[in-house]
Amino acid sequence: MSRAVLAFGSNLGDRCATLREALAGLGPALMRASGGYETPPWGDADQPAYVNAVALVEDPAMTASGWLDLAHQLESAAGRVRDPERRFGPRTLDVDVLAVWQDDLAVVQDDPVLTLPHPRAHLRAFVLVPWLEIDPAAIVPGHGPIADLVRTDAVAPDVPAVRALGPLLG
Ligand SMILES: Nc1ncnc2c1ncn2[C@@H]1O[C@H](COP(=O)(O)OP(=O)(O)OP(=O)(O)O)[C@@H](O)[C@H]1O
Numbered sequence: 001m002s003r004a005v006l007a008f009g010s011n012l013g014d015r016c017a018t019l020r021e022a023l024a025g026l027g028p029a030l031m032r033a034s035g036g037y038e039t040p041p042w043g044d045a046d047q048p049a050y051v052n053a054v055a056l057v058e059d060p061a062m063t064a065s066g067w068l069d070l071a072h073q074l075e076s077a078a079g080r081v082r083d084p085e086r087r088f089g090p091r092t093l094d095v096d097v098l099a100v101w102q103d104d105l106a107v108v109q110d111d112p113v114l115t116l117p118h119p120r121a122h123l124r125a126f127v128l129v130p131w132l133e134i135d136p137a138a139i140v141p142g143h144g145p146i147a148d149l150v151r152t153d154a155v156a157p158d159v160p161a162v163r164a165l166g167p168l169l170g
């Protein structure tokens, strides 16, 4: 069994509709989805606010790189155009693979094509707060319990600005 946590972010167009379509695109793999959260832009501040969400997915036949391929397919379906000049810039849809477990063992790898766990997940309130909603006991491999990570100096100051918008799916 392959289990993964995927992060979704949108700050262009109808952000909630984009996230809803992306979550629907996960089909039967979707086990749990967080609500939407409006969050101030992280990294490059000169862009609109994001709506973020996190999903827990499972598929017996999936691999770690298969989850990344799926993430890229969902981004393309949402019409994402990559701007090579602007890292952390605005986008219709960003889908990151936060962590993967194969048969309950965390996948840890440093490959630039797919780094696991995601190298910045443990620093981002916009990822950790929705992840905490769907799995309060979750542990970020190599970094520890999410409940502790949201209290670190790197993350805690950003938590109050993460605003719950409620469920995305009916
Ligand atoms: N865990 C991961 N999840 C998604 N992409 C990854 C991961 N590890 C490495 N990558 C690689 O990072 C590249 C850039 O991804 P992307 O454009 O989504 O980055 P970004 O959204 O600008 O930054 P960030 O990853 O910090 O959110 C992708 O082509 C992908 O191969």
Ligand SMILES: Nc1nc2c(c(=O)[nH]1)N=C(CO)CN2
Binding pocket: 008, 009, 010, 039, 040, 041, 042, 043, 044, 050, 052, 087, 088, 089, 094, 126
């Ligand atoms: N709040 C927020 N900020 C971001 C996000 C995101 O999803 N949410 N994604 C980014 C791309 O790397 C850069 N900054």
